[in-house]
Amino acid sequence: MFFERPDAGETAVLLHVDFQDEREREDPGEFLELVRSAGAEPATLLTGSRQRPDPRTFVGTGKVEELRDALAVHGAELVIFNHALSPSQERNLERSLACRVLDRTGLILDIFAQRARTHEGKLQVELAQLEYMSTRLVRGWTHLERQKGGIGLRGPGETQLETDRRLLRSRIKAIHKRLDKVRSQRSENRRARSRAEIPSVSLVGYTNAGKSTLFNALTESKVYAADQLFATLDPTLRRLEIDDVGPVVLADTVGFIRHLPHKLVEAFQATLQEAAEAALLVHVIDAADPDRELNVTQVEGVLDEIGALEVPMLKVMNKIDLLDSAPRIERDGQGRPEVVWLSAQQGRGIDLLYQALSECLADDVIDFSLTLAPEQGRLRAGLHELGAVREERFDDAGRTRLVIRLPRRDFLQLMARLGERAEDYLPSELQERPVWEP
Numbered sequence: 001m002f003f004e005r006p007d008a009g010e011t012a013v014l015l016h017v018d019f020q021d022e023r024e025r026e027d028p029g030e031f032l033e034l035v036r037s038a039g040a041e042p043a044t045l046l047t048g049s050r051q052r053p054d055p056r057t058f059v060g061t062g063k064v065e066e067l068r069d070a071l072a073v074h075g076a077e078l079v080i081f082n083h084a085l086s087p088s089q090e091r092n093l094e095r096s097l098a099c100r101v102l103d104r105t106g107l108i109l110d111i112f113a114q115r116a117r118t119h120e121g122k123l124q125v126e127l128a129q130l131e132y133m134s135t136r137l138v139r140g141w142t143h144l145e146r147q148k149g150g151i152g153l154r155g156p157g158e159t160q161l162e163t164d165r166r167l168l169r170s171r172i173k174a175i176h177k178r179l180d181k182v183r184s185q186r187s188e189n190r191r192a193r194s195r196a197e198i199p200s201v202s203l204v205g206y207t208n209a210g211k212s213t214l215f216n217a218l219t220e221s222k223v224y225a226a227d228q229l230f231a232t233l234d235p236t237l238r239r240l241e242i243d244d245v246g247p248v249v250l251a252d253t254v255g256f257i258r259h260l261p262h263k264l265v266e267a268f269q270a271t272l273q274e275a276a277e278a279a280l281l282v283h284v285i286d287a288a289d290p291d292r293e294l295n296v297t298q299v300e301g302v303l304d305e306i307g308a309l310e311v312p313m314l315k316v317m318n319k320i321d322l323l324d325s326a327p328r329i330e331r332d333g334q335g336r337p338e339v340v341w342l343s344a345q346q347g348r349g350i351d352l353l354y355q356a357l358s359e360c361l362a363d364d365v366i367d368f369s370l371t372l373a374p375e376q377g378r379l380r381a382g383l384h385e386l387g388a389v390r391e392e393r394f395d396d397a398g399r400t401r402l403v404i405r406l407p408r409r410d411f412l413q414l415m416a417r418l419g420e421r422a423e424d425y426l427p428s429e430l431q432e433r434p435v436w437e438p
Contacts, residue, residue, distance in 0.1 A: 010039065010040055010041050010078075011040070011041050011043050011074060011075065011076040011077070011078065012035060012040045012041065012042060012043060012076055012078040012079065012080050012102075013043050013044055013046065013067060013070045013071055013074060013076045013078070013079050013080070014031065014032070014035060014042050014043075014044065014045040014046065014079075014080050014082065015045075015046045015047075015048070015059070015063070015067065015079065015080070015081050015082065016028045016031055016045060016046070016047050016048075016082040017047070017048050017049065017050055017053075017058075017059065017082070017083060018047070018048070018049040018050075019049070019050060019051070019052070019053075020051055026082045026083060026104070027291065028045065028047065028082065030257070031045075031082040031104075032045065033208070034104075034107055034108065034111065035080060035107065037111050038107055038110050038111050038114070039114070040078065040080070043070070043074035043076045044070055044074060046063070046066060046067065046070060048063050053083070053089075055089075056088075056089065056092055057089060057092050057093050057096065058081065058083065058085055058089045058093070064093070064096055064097070067079055067097055068096070068097055071097060071099060076099075077099050077100065078099060078100050078101075078102065079093070079097060079099060079100070079101045079102070080101075080102045080103075080107055081101070081102070081103045081104060082104055083103060083104055084103050084104055084105050085101070085103035087135050087136045090103065090136065091136075105132060106132065108257070109125070109128055109129050109132060112125045112128070113125050113126075113129065119182070120179070120182045123175055123178055123179050123182065124179065126175060127172065127175045127176070127179065130168055130171060130172050130175070131172060133168065134165065134168050134169075134172070198246075198247055198248060198249055199245070199248050199249070199278075199279035199280070199361055200248065200249040200250075200251060200277070200278045200279055200280075201240070201248050201249070201250050201251070201278060201279065201280045201281075201282055201357065201361070202250075202251045202253055202275040202278040202280075202281055202282070203215055203250070203251065203252050203253060203282050203284055204253055204256070204275050204281050204282070204283055204284070204299060204303065204308075205255060205256070205283055205284035205285060205299060206255060206256055206257065206285070206286065206289075206295035206296075206298065206299055207255025207256060207257050208255065208286070209255065209284045209285055209286040209289075209295070209318060210284055210286065210318040210319060210344050210345070211252055211253075211255060211284045212252055213318075213344040213345055214282075214284055214316065214318060214342075214344035214353075215236065215238070215250065215252040216344075217344045217347055217350055218240060218250060218350065218353070218354075219238040219240055219250060236251070236252045237249055237250070237251050238250050242354065242357050242358050242361060242362075243354070243355075243358045243362075244358050244362040244365045244405070244406075244407065245357070245358055245361045245362045245365075245407060246407060246410065248279075248357075248361065251275070251278070253275055256298060256299045256302045257298070275303065275306065275308045275311070276306050276307050276308040276311070278308075278311055279311075279312070279361065280311070280312050280313070280314060280357070280360055280361060281303070281308065281311050281312070281313040281314070282313075282314050282315075282316055282357075283296070283299065283313050283314070283315045283316065284316045284318050285315060285316065285317055285318065286318060286319050287317035287318060287319050287320055287322075287323055287325070287341065288319045288320075288322035288323055312360065314337060314338070314339075314340065314356055314357070314360055315338065315339045315340070316339070316340050316341075316342060316353065317339060317340070317341045317342070318342060318343065318344050319343060319344075319345070320341050320342060320343050320348070320349070321343040321345065321346050321348070325341060326341070327340075327341055327342050327343070327348050327349025327352055328340075328341050328349075328352070329341075329352050329355070329356055336359065336360070337355075337356035337359050337360055340352050340353045340356050362407065365405060365406065365407055365408070366404075366405070366406065366407075366408050366411060366426070367403075367404070367405040368403075368404065368426070368427050369401065369402065369403050369404075370401075370402055370404065370425050371399050371400065371401050371402075372399065372400045372402065373398075373399055374398040374399065374400075376400075378418055379414075379418060379420065380400055380402070382414045382417070382418065383402065383404055383406075383414070386406055386410055386414065387406075388404040388405060388406035388410070388411075389402055389403070389404055390403045390404060390405050391403035411426075
C-alpha cells in the first residue's frame with residue numbers, strides 16, 4: 001500500500017551525499033540556504049559518501065535507518081535530499097520512512113512557486129511543477145489505483161491514476177498555449193525596442209550574487225532584494241540613461257544555480273530570452289565567494305544552453321566591501337572595460353560601472369568638427385537639442401565652427417529628419433564605420 005501523504009511539515013531532516021564524480025557533487029552550504037529560502041527549518045544535516053546512488057533508495061539501508069532515527073528524535077515529518085531522485089526512489093523512501101520525501105528539484109520548484117509574481121512567471125512555474133509531478137503521480141495517493149465503479153461504469157474502466165494523468169496533460173497543454181501568447185507579446189516588445197534602436201542590458205549571475213541590489217542602485221528602483229537564493233524570479237525592466245549612448249533598457253533576470261533543473265531552464269526560456277537578445281550582458285559575481293570560479297562556470301553553462309554565450313559581456317565583481325578592496329576597472333589588451341570591481345550595497349564603484357557601460361555600448365559614438373553656414377541654423381539647433389555640442393565658435397563671416405560628439409544613430413536620425421545627407425558632413429574615416437545594430 002502506498003503512503004498516504006500528509007501536509008508538508010516545516011521541520012526537515014536534510015541529507016547530503018558526496019560522490020567521487022565532480023559532476024555529481026553538490027554544495028551542502030548552498031543546500032542549507034535553499035532549505036531556509038523555502039521556509040523550512042533544518043533539524044539536522046546528515047552526510048554520507050558513495051561511489052554511485054543506490055537504484056532503489058539512492059542511499060544504503062544503514063543511511064535509511066539513520067534517517068528514520070533522526071525523524072523520531074527531532075519530531076520532523078519531512079526529509080529533503082540535496083540530489084535529484086527518481087520517482088521510484090522517492091516512492092520507496094516514503095514507504096520506508098513513512099513521511100514525505102523531497103528532492104533538490106522539488107525544493108527549487110517550491111522556492112520558485114513562492115517567488116513568482118507576474119502572470120508569466122506563475123505560468124512557467126506551474127508548467128515546470130506539473131511536468132515534474134506527472135512522473136510522480138503514483139507515489140503519494142492510495143486512491144489513484146482504484147477504478148471507477150457504479151451503474152454504467154462497471155468493468156475495466158479508467159483508473160483514477162489515468163484520469164489524473166489525462167487532466168494533467170490537458171492542463172499542461174493549456175499552459176503551453178497561454179505561454180505562447182505571452183512569449184509572442186514579449187517578442188513584439190523586444191522588436192519594438194529594436195526598431196527604436198534602444199539597446200538592452202541584462203544582468204545575469206549566480207543567485208544571491210547581488211544582481212537586484214545592483215539593479216536598484218543603478219535605477220533607484222525598489223526591486224525586492226534579500227540575502228537569500230532566488231530573491232528575484234520574474235524579469236524586471238527599467239529605462240536607464242547612459243552617457244554617449246542615451247536610453248537603454250536594463251533587465252534583472254532570474255539567478256542561476258548549480259545543476260539548475262533542465263525543466264526550469266526550459267520553462268523560463270522566454271524570460272531568459274531577454275539575456276539571449278541583449279546588446280550586452282552584465283555578469284554579476286560575488287567577489288567574496290570562495291566558489292566564485294565554479295559559480296561563473298555554472299552561469300556560463302546556462303548561458304550556453306539558451307544561446308547567450310556569444311553576447312558581449314562585462315563582468316562585475318560585487319561585494320568588494322567584504323574583501324576590503326577598492327573600486328576599479330580592469331581592461332583587456334585593447335583597452336576595453338572587462339571587469340568592474342564595486343560594492344552595490346555601499347554604492348562604491350557605481351560611477352565606474354556607468355563609465356564602463358558607456359564605453360561598451362558606445363562603440364559607434366562619433367566625434368568630429370564641422371562648419372555650418374548661417375542658413376544651417378536648424379542643423380545647429382538640432383545638435384544642441386541632442387546635447388552633442390562640445391565646443392562652439394563663430395567667425396567673421398557668420399559661420400559656426402562646432403565640435404560635436406554623439407551616437408551615430410542619433411546623427412543619422414537628425415540628418416534624415418532635416419532632409420540632409422549624412423555623408424556630406426561626416427569625415428571619410430567615420431563614413432567607413434558600420435552603423436550600430438541592436
